[in-house]
Amino acid sequence: MRARRSLRPAYALTLAAAAGALCACGGGGGSHASPTPTGTTASPPSPAPSLSPPSPAPTGSTPRGTPGAVGGGSGRCRTDGLxxxxxxxxxxxxxxxxxxTLTNTSGSACHVRGYVGMLLLTASDHPIPTNLERLSPPGPQTVxxxxxxxxxxxxxxxxxPGAGEPAxxxxxxxxxxxxxxxxxxxAHLVVAWNQGVVCGGGHVSTTPLSPGPAPG
Structure with a gap:
């Protein structure tokens, strides 16, 4: 099921308690991002000034990406390009x-590293307690x-059903x-959840992102 690209209004008080599940984490001890009620994303950091004149790019080289680019000039993937x-x-x-599965829908290369954040909601947009566990190994890799x-x-x-849940x-x-x-x-993406109920206090475990589409 493909994502709905429009962002839903936030429920500030309820989301404050669920922020640990919705926040996403990069690899190697990367920063944790808190959810916001808007669809905006943080601007990339400004590049450090160069201490020497840049060398001219050879013919046919890959264009430079955004600051912090890796893997042939790819900056971090942004929500609105996925x-x-x-x-x-x-x-x-x-x-x-x-x-x-996350798919790059932008017109240029980008990279992801680490784990997604996730929050489950009812069909009418009411948050459901979600406890996201990040599994390792395998460890995160830059994709x-x-x-x-x-x-x-x-x-x-x-x-x-877990402890305290109806039998x-x-x-x-x-x-x-x-x-x-x-x-x-x-910022987050919204996607339909057609996988049924989640017991155990909303506990969901996830692996870090790996290259390629989902198996099968």
Missing amino acids: EVRISTAGPAAGQRFAFL VLRPGGSAHARLQWTIV HGACAPTPGLAWITPPDER
Whole structure:
């Protein structure tokens, strides 16, 4: 299911308690970003002044990217240049799995590194407690996304009621939407959640983003 690119109004008080799940994390001890009610993203840092004249680029070289660029001139992927999709990865006993795929929809290369942030919501936009666990190993790696390129992560959760949850009936409200924050970004993408209920206090584990689209 493809993301809905429009951003939803925030519920400030409820989101304050859920900020730990929605914030996204880069690799190698990168900064954590707090969610904001707008769709804006932070501006990239200004480049440090050069102490020597730049050398002319050889013919056919890759254009320079934004400050902090890696992997052949690619700056960090921004929320408004990405699309998100969540696809079912098959069930196990009491467990459910899905793949989350980020695709570069901008016209230039960019890179992602680390983990996405996530917040589950009902179909009417009411936040559901979400406890996102970042798994390691494997550790984060920098993934360069050419235009149209993708990176994916695997999600896992339980449908078995946990302590304090109803033993009969739904253990929690069934999510209808998910807010996904790319690594080191503040703005989020909105995508339909068609994966059913999440028990265990909204606990979802995620791997760091890996190169390529989701398997299968």
